[in-house]
Amino acid sequence: MNNEKSAILVTGASSGIGRAIAIRLAADGYEIAAHYGRNEAGAAATRDAIVEQGGGCRLLSFDVTDADKTRAVLEQDIADHGAYYGAVCNAGITKDGPFPMLTDDDWNRVIDVNLNGLYNVLHPIVMPMLRRRKPGRIVTISSASGLMGNRGQVNYSASKAGIIGATKALAIELAKRQVTVNCVAPGLIESDMTEELPLEQMLDAIPLRRIGQAEEVAALVSFLCSPDAGYITRQVISVNGGLC
Numbered sequence: 001m002n003n004e005k006s007a008i009l010v011t012g013a014s015s016g017i018g019r020a021i022a023i024r025l026a027a028d029g030y031e032i033a034a035h036y037g038r039n040e041a042g043a044a045a046t047r048d049a050i051v052e053q054g055g056g057c058r059l060l061s062f063d064v065t066d067a068d069k070t071r072a073v074l075e076q077d078i079a080d081h082g083a084y085y086g087a088v089c090n091a092g093i094t095k096d097g098p099f100p101m102l103t104d105d106d107w108n109r110v111i112d113v114n115l116n117g118l119y120n121v122l123h124p125i126v127m128p129m130l131r132r133r134k135p136g137r138i139v140t141i142s143s144a145s146g147l148m149g150n151r152g153q154v155n156y157s158a159s160k161a162g163i164i165g166a167t168k169a170l171a172i173e174l175a176k177r178q179v180t181v182n183c184v185a186p187g188l189i190e191s192d193m194t195e196e197l198p199l200e201q202m203l204d205a206i207p208l209r210r211i212g213q214a215e216e217v218a219a220l221v222s223f224l225c226s227p228d229a230g231y232i233t234r235q236v237i238s239v240n241g242g243l244c
Contacts, residue, residue: 006085008137008225009074011035011064011121014042016191017141018090020214022046024222025088026055033077033084035060035091035121064091064117071124083128086137086225089118092159099154107155114159118166129179136179137225140167141217142236144187148244160185164236171234180233182224186217187240207242 008025012018013034023046026032032050034057036043043059050057058081062073078084092114095106118140129136145153146160164183171181188202189212203209217239223229224237238244 007031007033007081008086008088009033009035009060009084009121009125010088010090011117012037012091013046014039015046017186017189017214017217018088019046019049020218021088021090021221022057023049023053023055024215024218025225026050026057027053028222028226029055030085030225031055031081032057033060033081034058035062035064037061037063037091064120065112067116067120070117070120074121074124078125078128083132084125084136085129085132085134086139087122087125087129088139088141088221088225089121089163090141091117091121092141094153094156096152096156098152102155110155111159111162114156115162115166118163122170126174126179130174130177134178135227135230136174136177137229138167138170138174138179138181139221139224140164140181140183142167142183142185144185144238144240144243147185147236147238167236168234175233178230180224180229182229182233183236184217184220184224185236185238185240187212187238187243189214189217189239205243206240210241212239212241 008030010022013022014036047057062069142163143160145157149157167183
């Protein structure tokens with residue numbers, strides 16, 4: 001349990017894995033800065049769930065691909081509430097299809113949200129984190145697709161593999177300041193993004209023979225954000241039922 005009410009920024013917190021992470025971290029005692037893009041109702045539901053369990057949550061709205069707006073909102077939040085103890089970079093999208101059929105927009109949009117968005121979020125908040133002169137935590141969310149590749153997801157796999165590389169490099173840069181940087185790579189997790197997939201047909205590839213739950217990803221993020229994880233950095237940890 002964190003007793004200082006340190007704040008953690010969670011991007012893409014309006015549904016799915018992001019919502020589960022925000023709720024779990026709030027239960028751990030952190031104040032949550034919950035980001036959303038367009039889903040204001042979903043973000044409000046996340047906030048309500050946190051407040052209902054006695055936690056604290058404030059909502060931040062911006063498009064992670066808009067660098068100027070992202071920076072402005074985050075810098076204002078830091079000015080109002082102080083630097084973040086941690087950040088969980090979860091915001092992401094898919095635009096799947098066979099590579100020859102991908103459009104320029106399919107490629108650029110996924111790279112822009114998933115990879116450029118990571119930079120746009122982290123760049124304004126890292127120096128304030130370092131100026132705290134205290135330990136901090138950054139957790140990025142990649143995917144099994146970023147580790148092993150996946151048919152019909154060349155754009156998504158590229159963006160998620162890029163997140164892994166960025167995580168490992170940033171971890172080296174921030175280690176001497178006791179800010180750990182780790183990556184969680186979920187496999188097939190029940191969420192809005194998997195609703196239309198032929199899940200039953202995909203179970204044969206998963207040794208545990210079931211779909212994962214967002215709360216199981218959140219549990220790992222919770223640990224990586226905790227003081228107990230202070231000697232863990234530059235790691236990619238999968239939550240995938242043994243998929244890869």
